[in-house]
Amino acid sequence: MSTAAYAPSRAEARVRLLVPWLLLAVLAVLPAAGLTPNLIRLLFITFVWVTTSLGWNLLGGFAGQVSFGFAVFYGLGAYTAALMIDRGVNPYISFVAAGIVPAIASVLIGLPTFRLRGPYFAIATIGVSEATRVIMNNLSITGGASGFRIMEKGPFRQVDHYYTALGIAAIAVTVSLLIVNSKFGMALRAIKQDEDAAADLGVNPFAYKLAIHAVAAGLTGIAGGVFARYAAFINPPGVFAFQTSIYILLMPVIGGIGTVWGAVLGGLVFGIVEEQLVANFPQIHLLLYGGLLILIILLEPDGLAGLLGKIYRRVRRSRRADGNTHSGSREADEVLRRAGGG
Amino acid sequence: MIAGALEPSKGRIHSRGKDVTGHRSFSLVKCGIARTHQVVRPFRAMTVLENVQLAVHFGRKSITRTAAARDHAREVMARVGIDRQADTLAANISLGDQKRLELARALATDPELLLCDEICGGLSPTETRSMLDLLRRIRQQGTTIMYVEHDVKAIMAVCDRVMVLNYGQKLAEGSPHEIQNDPSVIEAYLGKAGSQKKGRSRA
Numbered sequence: 001m002s003t004a005a006y007a008p009s010r011a012e013a014r015v016r017l018l019v020p021w022l023l024l025a026v027l028a029v030l031p032a033a034g035l036t037p038n039l040i041r042l043l044f045i046t047f048v049w050v051t052t053s054l055g056w057n058l059l060g061g062f063a064g065q066v067s068f069g070f071a072v073f074y075g076l077g078a079y080t081a082a083l084m085i086d087r088g089v090n091p092y093i094s095f096v097a098a099g100i101v102p103a104i105a106s107v108l109i110g111l112p113t114f115r116l117r118g119p120y121f122a123i124a125t126i127g128v129s130e131a132t133r134v135i136m137n138n139l140s141i142t143g144g145a146s147g148f149r150i151m152e153k154g155p156f157r158q159v160d161h162y163y164t165a166l167g168i169a170a171i172a173v174t175v176s177l178l179i180v181n182s183k184f185g186m187a188l189r190a191i192k193q194d195e196d197a198a199a200d201l202g203v204n205p206f207a208y209k210l211a212i213h214a215v216a217a218g219l220t221g222i223a224g225g226v227f228a229r230y231a232a233f234i235n236p237p238g239v240f241a242f243q244t245s246i247y248i249l250l251m252p253v254i255g256g257i258g259t260v261w262g263a264v265l266g267g268l269v270f271g272i273v274e275e276q277l278v279a280n281f282p283q284i285h286l287l288l289y290g291g292l293l294i295l296i297i298l299l300e301p302d303g304l305a306g307l308l309g310k311i312y313r314r315v316r317r318s319r320r321a322d323g324n325t326h327s328g329s330r331e332a333d334e335v336l337r338r339a340g341g342g
Numbered sequence: 343m344i345a346g347a348l349e350p351s352k353g354r355i356h357s358r359g360k361d362v363t364g365h366r367s368f369s370l371v372k373c374g375i376a377r378t379h380q381v382v383r384p385f386r387a388m389t390v391l392e393n394v395q396l397a398v399h400f401g402r403k404s405i406t407r408t409a410a411a412r413d414h415a416r417e418v419m420a421r422v423g424i425d426r427q428a429d430t431l432a433a434n435i436s437l438g439d440q441k442r443l444e445l446a447r448a449l450a451t452d453p454e455l456l457l458c459d460e461i462c463g464g465l466s467p468t469e470t471r472s473m474l475d476l477l478r479r480i481r482q483q484g485t486t487i488m489y490v491e492h493d494v495k496a497i498m499a500v501c502d503r504v505m506v507l508n509y510g511q512k513l514a515e516g517s518p519h520e521i522q523n524d525p526s527v528i529e530a531y532l533g534k535a536g537s538q539k540k541g542r543s544r545a
Binding site for chain 2: 187190194201
């Protein structure tokens, strides 16, 4: 029964360290390689989605608190950045504010809602999200339901937006990796599995949930801000839509809930596929998402990352079997799957 | 109530002169009070080492550095006898080892008072003997143990002071010898019609 945990070989560990940097380098030189503006736009929006996906994954994936209300943070970030940029504030300072305002909002939302558990918490977040949308629809300072047009001084350079979005996605990955491997991350994993047992070992679940909610909201808000600057027009039925919350939740589920690279993968796939779905099936694209969600949960609850991990392990095992060495055990596989963050 | 799961309707709870009434379990851990669960509650998707490491991180000493926390966790696991299972997922170890893991996690928080809830429940006679030996060693190392159990033999084997409860009322209190000869305890334990038995003992 006793088995050693999965220990990657040195070469494998090196590859694991190298791949993210390679990916970042490729994405960084892509605009110079002569991408069309339409492709740059697609990648830009994909990076924004990846950031929100990672944000949601911190709370939903690591801490196990399923929220349907992330549109609140996305929208608040978008409006904070929009209002500031419109008044001539440096966009990058505006993005910082676009992270702080939703983080504060997340604490205010979390104080009552984290007293609820499981589905009750999830339902409460829907209520908060809808209430925020209705308020924003009627708030005159932001233009109400008519939306808000951002007038930014200076020329529009698409590549700047691209790099900003790539930068925040990279920050979101870094933050997620730092958290997953820390004492904080361990507490979140414990809370996800058994909140009361975690409390019996000294973890304050309420405080940790509030803290990770704030980090998640901050990242989502920055993503909203970056999107708002690019779009130059935002309105409550867009950024505060329930649909936005669903998108944000769907990505980590597609990619692999609770793992950093799963959330990235989900964001990448969703960002690219979403556009095609909306374009080709405008009436039923939400139905397709619903169907996809059910299929994933039924067939591969660990998402694309889980599926890829399975394929990788199978190939590895068959290679090892060829070399007549002992193959990895189920426990080791589980450890590997769980360590998807690394 | 002592573990922070319930709030008392009256009365106060003091620990080393400090009023801890109504404290939540995570703050009681910082005061040196830890508990184990009758029905084991390991973090099943974590390894045994990670389970104990978490308790070291958030226990009374609050060790933040991963390497130091892991070293300390390994020491505790060796004390309890689950060090060979360190890298196994908690879901994949036997019930006996999961009971030991419960104890290891509680010990890893560095408690002064350890609350054990039927720690031998579901164990084989051999496992029970070894668990009781372990409890004795923990006591000898200076940790006070409050042990809730209805296995009279187990109570008599390890306890210095025993309190017997019947329907929530205290029936008797004293040394194991006094309790064994207490007529009210004998009557309750012989199972007079409609009575239930529940031993609460303190080592």
